[in-house]
Amino acid sequence: xxxxxxxxxxxxxxxxxxxxxxxxxxxxxxxxxxxxxxxxxxxxxxxxxxxxxxxxxxxxxxxxxxxxxxxxxxxxxxxxxxxxxxxxxxxxxxxxxxxxxxxxxxxxxxxxxxxxxxxxxxxxxxxxxxxxxxxxxxxxxxxxxxxxxxxxxxxxxxxxxxxxxxxxxxxxxxxxxxxxxxxxxxxxxxxxxxxxxxxxxxxxxxxxxxxxxxxxxxxxxxxxxxxxxxxxxxxxxxxxxxxxxxxxxxxxxxxxxxxxxxxxxxxxxxxxxxxxxxxxxxxxxxxxxxxxxxxxxxxxxxxxxxxxxxxxxxxxxxxxxxxxxxxxxxxxxxxxxxxxxxxxxxxxxxxxxxxxxxxxxxxxxxxxxxxxxxxxxxxxxxxxxxxxxxxxxxxxxxxxxxxxxxxxxxxxxxxxxxxx
Amino acid sequence: xxxxxxxxxxxxxxxxxxxxxxxxxxxxxxxxxxxxxxxxxxxxxxxxxxxxxxxxxxxxxxxx
Numbered sequence: 515x516x517x518x519x520x521x522x523x524x525x526x527x528x529x530x531x532x533x534x535x536x537x538x539x540x541x542x543x544x545x546x547x548x549x550x551x552x553x554x555x556x557x558x559x560x561x562x563x564x565x566x567x568x569x570x571x572x573x574x575x576x577x578x579x580x581x582x583x584x585x586x587x588x589x590x591x592x593x594x595x596x597x598x599x600x601x602x603x604x605x606x607x608x609x610x611x612x613x614x615x616x617x618x619x620x621x622x623x624x625x626x627x628x629x630x631x632x633x634x635x636x637x638x639x640x641x642x643x644x645x646x647x648x649x650x651x652x653x654x655x656x657x658x659x660x661x662x663x664x665x666x667x668x669x670x671x672x673x674x675x676x677x678x679x680x681x682x683x684x685x686x687x688x689x690x691x692x693x694x695x696x697x698x699x700x701x702x703x704x705x706x707x708x709x710x711x712x713x714x715x716x717x718x719x720x721x722x723x724x725x726x727x728x729x730x731x732x733x734x735x736x737x738x739x740x741x742x743x744x745x746x747x748x749x750x751x752x753x754x755x756x757x758x759x760x761x762x763x764x765x766x767x768x769x770x771x772x773x774x775x776x777x778x779x780x781x782x783x784x785x786x787x788x789x790x791x792x793x794x795x796x797x798x799x800x801x802x803x804x805x806x807x808x809x810x811x812x813x814x815x816x817x818x819x820x821x822x823x824x825x826x827x828x829x830x831x832x833x834x835x836x837x838x839x840x841x842x843x844x845x846x847x848x849x850x851x852x853x854x855x856x857x858x859x860x861x862x863x864x865x866x867x868x869x870x871x872x873x874x875x876x877x878x879x880x881x882x883x884x885x886x887x888x889x890x891x892x893x894x895x896x897x898x899x900x901x902x903x904x905x906x907x908x909x910x911x912x913x914x915x916x917x918x919x920x921x922x923x924x925x926x927x928x929x930x931x932x933x934x
Numbered sequence: 935x936x937x938x939x940x941x942x943x944x945x946x947x948x949x950x951x952x953x954x955x956x957x958x959x960x961x962x963x964x965x966x967x968x969x970x971x972x973x974x975x976x977x978x979x980x981x982x983x984x985x986x987x988x989x990x991x992x993x994x995x996x997x998x
Binding site: 571575621622625626628629630631632796797800858859860861862863865867868869871875876 | 943989
């Protein structure tokens with residue numbers, strides 16, 4: 515064995531993108547946390563996997579050692595760094611794939627638009643989208659919860675936030691969902707990617723259109739008019755912002771809400787409790803976020819030799835911070851493999867930790883609450899059918915559902931001012 | 935009891951506000967938390983303690 519190999523302590527056969535991991539991840543993570551909390555796998559060019567809460571938080575907080583910076587050369591397709599394993603040959607997301615000091619500039623520029631007050635201001639619109647989507651099917655008693663509700667609500671909310679035309683919601687929602695679960699080798703993959711590229715093309719067109727119009731309330735108008743660091747936002751930066759907002763905000767909230775509704779259908783005592791104590795919903799929400807952790811983990815790039823929990827990490831190594839594993843660490847959570855809708859305090863890190871922590875979490879919380887409210891009030895006897903649904907075959911990107919056939923007692927449409 | 939938030943650690947998880955909305959507000963600028971008062975009334979001490987234990991960044995410090 516050469517010295518290089520010696521340094522990679524705790525070699526394991528692990529791939530967070532594999533089907534084995536998707537079907538067996540709680541067990542795999544439990545074993546890793548106990549035996550090899552910072553383990554080395556040779557998959558995807560080699561990377562470390564961190565599964566203990568304490569280690570994951572420490573690395574996420576040490577942003578100088580554990581870099582998120584990404585480069586992408588569109589001509590050669592060469593990628594360095596970034597927060598995904600394997601690296602994706604697309605331009606970086608911003609602010610998430612930057613380091614200090616640039617990160618300060620990008621994050622400060624966006625923060626106000628995603629702060630709690632900004633998220634609350636959108637609550638009525640989220641309710642309107644949820645009610646209008648339910649109107650489409652409420653008289654039939656059948657809904658594909660994912661493709662007709664928990665997918666489109668975040669998609670439409672994000673479109674409205676960006677300033678994209680709502681009537682294109684289907685063209686927007688479908689590719690963003692399909693991109694997450696369609697394997698790269700599938701025959702329909704090029705079609706899915708073309709759909710995603712179309713969304714970014716719409717962002718570019720709207721961004722340039724907004725430059726010819728007075729400053730409006732939407733984000734593309736903000737990018738077109740509001741200077742960053744005393745200069746105009748470039749088209750490249752605008753696309754990187756859109757990349758981060760769209761991929762971070764849409765299918766994640768879809769997965770969370772779908773999981774929660776399936777769980778509550780399977781645990782009627784918890785469902786009854788939430789109906790009787792609606793004030794418990796924010797506490798339950800955080801427990802669903804912990805337990806289902808829609809974004810299972812993200813990567814960092816080691817910028818100097820460092821030892822972490824016994825593992826000798828070298829400059830240039832990559833490390834996968836498994837939020838989902840940390841969120842089930844028994845050192846931090848009592849009975850971590852069980853949902854307790856009243857668990858509190860709950861210091862989960864499903865939105866990440868350290869400075870890159872999810873900028874859209876307040877928006878996600880509003881969307882989740884509104885979707886749950888609309889279901890619990892308008893189709894309270896809903897029955898999800900996970901036996902007829904498909905899980906994502908990989909949890910490498912998002913832990914979610916492809917679809918979710920759901921039935922309920924038909925009810926009346928309500929007036930929302932929006933016909934879809 | 936006194937409570938302070940370490941600004942360099944807080945990144946806006948917002949769990950403190952869920953624990954004790956009377957003592958913790960979230961900024962309209964960046965969602966980071968700030969305290970409404972450094973002095974914790976005795977009837978809110980238990981809730982503030984929950985906020986301390988619920989903060990993933992360990993950004994809340996209390997002094998007796």
